Amino acid sequence: MGAGPTEAVLGFPHSPISHQSPPSIDPSSQPAVAPTLVDEIIYSFFLLNMQILIHITSAVQCKLAFFRLISLSRQFDVLTRFN
DSSP states (O other), rough: OOOOOHHHHHHOOOOOOSSOOOOOOOOGGGGOOOOOOHHHHHHHHHHHHHHHHHHHHHHEEEEEEEHHHHHHHHHHHHHHHOO
């Protein structure tokens, strides 16, 4: 028996089982799994972290806008001082 592509790459004989398609699973036949308390806690922490990141981003944007406003007001003061 010659070396198949699996044997050539991985070093073990080619298995005919790998050509069989996996059994199809009908999602409607599977029981619905309710989220556990741990899942709910993890999801809550995820949402909390996202809200914190949004607030931090907003605060940084406000601070940058404030510094830009100060910079513009100083430029305006310099322009009006020499006129």
